[in-house]
Structures are given as structure tokens and as C-alpha cells.
Amino acid sequence: MSEFGGILVYIELDRNLNIIPVSLELLSKSVELAQKLENKTVSALVIGRCDDYAPIIQTLKETGASKVIIAQDDRLREYITQNYSKTACRIINEQKPEIVLIGATCQGRDLAPRISTSLNTGLTADCTGLDINEEGKLAATRPTFGGQLMATILCKTYPQMATVRPNTFKAVQNNNENTTVEYIDLSNEVFDNKIELLNFVKKFKSDTGNLSDYEIVIGCGKGIATEKGIELAKELAKELKAGLGASRAAVETGAFSKSLQVGQTGVTITPKLYIACGISGAVQHIVGIENSEKIIAINKDENAPIFKSADYGIVGDFFEIAPHLIWKIQELNKGNYDA
């Protein structure tokens, strides 16, 4: 039997010291995966410097962590790759988890390969599926070649590491009554100062906010990226209480901000319903929407590839359909189901 056991999840904090969603998504998934492992310990590793860890510990406990490991030091107040990597490596070497999972965010993608290389182990990037195979090994599945091919990757060494795309799994409440908390003393650790954060500014929040907050997302394609088209899409979004996203082609027209881009090079979304309007349906876009529960497509071109990835497709002109649909949804909102 291997000396390695259990799963360790890296918990990323934002600048307001809130846990970012993907960390909790991974914690939930780990609790599920651990059922198939001999050692069912799921540890949550928090690196940084907070004044009050109580709310963080509470959230991690409620999401099912069996152990919370807190590595705190004033010098870790800001994320610096080498310092965080050094800290994480030290803890992984002490705890010896068989699996380490990290969210595929800008920070996670920066940190994970640094850790895996230092530990001389393997790392699978940007996974969209995780499982434990018959041999008890982590089977990490990821899209490659622009989403046109899926690959399941195994790792020969320990710990087996993976970064996972945000919004791939759901975070669920699963209170752990026996969570233990361990504080790591880093006062003797030597950190170097070759990197210095001079300043940071928060980016403007897109006018619709975070797309993952919506049950319905309306995707705008190049086909409707005109003033009139956007106006209609916005009105429809308002009636449906939906978020507004865009394809890469639509973003490239300049009509939508880059932060609204959905797909391989943008964000992945998993709403209950995605309504693709005037989107042709390049694979790179499909990768970002395929985990939506349902997909509706509206396109003038009956040969548009989007129809092959839609639960329901309408061949028709969005500019003509939208006004009717907006009215019907307004009626629906008043309780009239038959408009």
C-alpha cells in the first residue's frame, strides 16, 4: 500500500478573503471521490493571511472537509507564486495526499505546475471530469485540440495532481461534524522577495455581472451583434431575468466586452437554460456551454452547427422572433401562460 492517502484541495481566497467558488466545487467533488478511496480524508489547504479564519473554516466544514489546514504568515498576504508553492509543497510533503486538486483559475494555473514540478509529479490541466478508476487511481478527463477531443489522463507518481475548470462540478452543503483544524507555523520559513506587487486595480464589472449567477443565459452571436439585436437581446434577458453572454465572433465585433465571452477562451457556464441567438456554434463555443442543462438555438441558417448541440432548435430570424417572444414572456410573467 502506498504511503500516500486522501485528497487535498487548494482553497483559493479572493482579495476580500472569500473562498472562490471553484474551491468549494472541488471540495464537494472530493468528498464524493473519497468514497471510492481507502483513505477518505479530504483536506482543505488555505494559504494566506486573515485576521479571522472562523468564517472560512465554517464554510469548509459545511462543504464536507474532514481537515482544514491553515498556513498563515504576514508574508503570504499577497499571492506570490514561489512563496505559495514553497508553502504548499511543504504541507503536501508532510500530509502526503494521494490526490491534489486545484481550481483552474489564473492563480491555480500559475501555482499548480510550480508545485507539481517541485514535487516531481504529474499534473493534468484544466479538467472537466474526475473519477477514481478500478485501480483506485485518479482518472482526469480534459478537452484538448480546442475541445474537439477528450483525453483521460492518468498519473504514475504521487500525489496525482489536476487543475479543474470552474463550474465543472456543483458545490453542495455536506456538513462535516468532525472537521479538525491544523495551523502551520511558517515563521522559520525563508521566502525570497524577487517579485513585488506594486499596485492592483479592480476591473470594471461587466454590465451584467457574473454569468454564473443566472439560471438562464442568453448567448449573443455575430448574427445579432448590431445595435438593434443587442437591444432585443437585453430586453429579452430582462424579462427572463437572464444573463447576457457572447460568442468570440460577437466579442470581436467590439459590441460586447471580453469578460462576456463564453467558450474555450472565455468562461464556461452551466445555467439551467442557455439560449444561443445568432450563434453559429463553433466547437470552441460549444465547450463553454455543453454542461448547461438545456440548450435552445435560434439561427437563420438551418445548417448552422449549433443545431447539432441544441435540445431544441428554431430556424428563423431572431430580429423578427424576439419582439413576439419578449411580449409572450411579459405575459408569462403576469401569469398568462397561453399568450
Added chain:
Amino acid sequence: MNIVVFIKQVPDTTDIKWTENNTIDRNGLESILNPKDGVALETALRLKDRYGAKVTAVTMGPFQAEAVLRLALAMGADDAFLLTDRKFSGADTVATARVLAQLIKDKLGDTDLILCGQVAIDGETGQVGPSVAAQLNIPQLTYVDEILMFEDNKLTVKKETEQYIETISAELPVLICVNSELEPRLPKIDGYIKAQQYCCNTVNMEGLTIEQDKVGLKGSPTYVSKVFKPENKHQGETENFSADSAAAAWHLKEKIIDYMGLRK
């Protein structure tokens, strides 16, 4: 100043065709310079234009990969290294990074700045850059949008993450993964001529002080156990309502009620 740019020849993934056995049909698949590596090259060449520097392009791959080095030379790179050996093939990101890092140690010596593209369009891992930095034990900066200043022993960059734009300074040497949308320059005629006449340095296993079990498929901790076409979870009917927009809207409304569970 010495700048090294890691570049990669990739298949043009925007145009992939499938064989009957669900494998990628590599026949007629065009090879291109990975787009973000073109950005990294352009970034290096602008630093050379502004501050003066020697720019060395490095790639690992089969002999044909020399094409991207010739392109780099034509654009204005000063030197080029091709890492090629059958023993290198099948490498995952760590095994690839070991070879790249070893080339720096064995052949390139003092390097002030290493530039890479943030991600390649084929593998899309974004891991090789940070892995090289880890092996050389130098700092790294990823998701870099712009190099604002480049001095004797220091540089300042603008980095863009999900929510923030950060200004960061780093001591040299440093490895940077660039993620901007810079348009790489087109080579000029004399650049092409220079590139044609230039003899790229070719390095194989014997040229590096690295053990065989650290490179290629054998030296890779990860391996692909299965590849498959993504399953399509959304295969429904499509109806043509180009002639009747009101009917189209009615059907859409019904589906929305249905999918969102709004039925009374």
C-alpha cells in the same frame, strides 16, 4: 541582455478532420506557429528594438519544427535552437520542461528573460512555462499583458487576472508567459534571406546532461489512457419557422416553460 523565447509548432486546430476510427486525421493538417508564441516573439523583438537584446528562439519537436525557428529568425531573432531526438517524443509537460530547462543550463548560459506564450492551441495546458521556471528555480509571471519596463536587473509588467489588473516588478532572471493580443510582425525580404542562410543549432539527447529516464514518454509522470470524441448531450429536434415568427416565439415560450419547470 539575453532573451530566450520558447516557441512551438502546432497543428491548426481550427480545422480538424476525423478518421473513421475517431482519431485525428493528421493528413493535410497544417502546421503553424502557436499563436501566443508569436505574441511572445513579438514581445521579445519589441524589447530588442527598444532596449537592445539578443533574442534566441528555441523549440522542441521533429525536424520539420525547424520551420518555426526560420520564421522567428526571419522576424528578427538572432539565434535559434532545435531540440530534436526521438527519445524526447511523447513527453508530457514536465518532461518537456526538463529538456527546455536543461538547454538553458547547458548551452545558453546567462539568460535574463525567458518568454513563452500563455497557452498552446493543441495541448492547452499552459504548464510548460511555469514548469521550466520551477526547474531553473527562477521567478515566473503568467497572464502577462505587457512588459512596461525592462532594466539592468529588473522588469515591470502588467498582468491581467479574472478580476484585477496588477502591476508587478520582478528581479531578473524571470520567466514570463504572455497572454496579450499583440500582432506578430511580418518578416521582411532580408529577414527571409537571413533565415534561409542561417544554420539553426540542433541539439539531441547527447548534447544535454540529462538522463534518459527523465525525458520523453518514459520520463513523463502522466500518460493518456484514453481519447474520445466528446459526447453530445444535447441532440434535439430543430424546427423551421423562418416563415412564421409568431409561431416560432410560441414554441420557444413553451420550451422555456418546460425547461425551467414553470408549468402551473
